[in-house]
Amino acid sequence: MHTLAQLRAGELSGITRLDLSGGLTEFPREIFDLADTLEVLNLSGNALDRLPDDLHRLTRLRVLFCSDNLFTELPACLGRCTALTMIGFKANRIDDVPGAALPPLLRWLILTDNCIETLPSELGERPHLQKLMLSGNRLQTLPSSLSHCLRLELIRVAANRLTELPHWLLTLPSLTWLAYAGNPLETEADAAALEATPRIDWAALRLEKQLGEGASGVISRAQWQRGDGVSVPVAVKLYKGQMTSDGSPLHEMNACITAGRHPNLIRVEGRIVDHPDGQQGLVMQLIDPSYRNLAGLPSLASCSRDVYADDLRLNTGVALRIAKGIASAAGHLHAQGITHGDLYGHNILVNDQGDCLLGDFGAASFHATADSPQSRALQRLEVRAFGVLxxxxxxxxxxxxxxERRVALEELERRCCQADVLGRPGFSEISEVLEGL
Known part of the structure; x- marks a missing residue:
């Protein structure tokens, strides 16, 4: 993190990324002194409610973050920033998104957790649009012009007021990752599965150390004193209350429970009750430390694609074992009326033998289990995610x-990623092909 004092003293000359946070109420004009080099500007965590009209003077600016500020309108000056491709205004008070605020090269737009009721038709006139994060707003419809965004791969519209998914959305040729939980249109979670989940008293758990923290919650290693007196090492996930880019953490918890048991899913032991602060949480199987994430999160440059270690190489058996396991897990979820919504390498844990676990249900959504064109289309979006993987x-x-084997897998990849959504195979057919290899 940089400081305003450094900026004003000229100590940051030549930098390509500037991070300023700390109660700013006005845009520091000294930022324009960096115009020759500045590409990424992060002003999140301040008290800003406007940007200067001449922001376009930052001619190299590609990425702008202004999350956790006080904006009520997406600034129109953004539209004149000709190099700007990524905009992040999460957790403001935005209720107005003017079409003029959308720059011509817009690729990635984050407006999560605001007060937006409508979006401008100009959004569909941005041909490079690839990721669109709109969870936690008040949208009742999406502009039909988005049907022209043929490169749109990821869209998050969870926790809005949508009463239906528009038909055109499910025909977009590149759409791969969709989250829509917490809208009136969504099928309810299986109440019987939620009710049948064992309750585990908070007093029976002893936290040991934190294993990780994500947008939706904190995971810790713990000891669970079961009713039979046996102490079992487990993982405990305590959910946060705030909105994430994927949606509500409590929807994630319901999806984890409803998913049920499968060898390639992390096993849920029960849900926590009687937490002293009323926090919701799950007790889950503790994953062996030999497991690691298959990939890293997408970067600002890769946008919707995972980042893999440069030296990662897999033998044939390991790669096929991973593919079979994930296809089986995804097919199981679809049978329960769940789309994962975030089927990515960075959400897959693997070991050296190719054993794998699909995790992170933050973008999961429920759909009807009965076969219909809509349920098939929702499932085939996830098939494209498998094709990318x-x-x-x-x-x-x-x-x-x-x-021969490579040709067969390349053909399967092609079929999974084809533009005709309903022409893609389902996971039962995918698993048959993989077993045949």
Missing amino acids: LGELLARIDAGFSV
């Missing part, structure tokens, strides 16, 4: 892979 695995398989 399959391509990433193929790119990292060691030499020696038989030509």
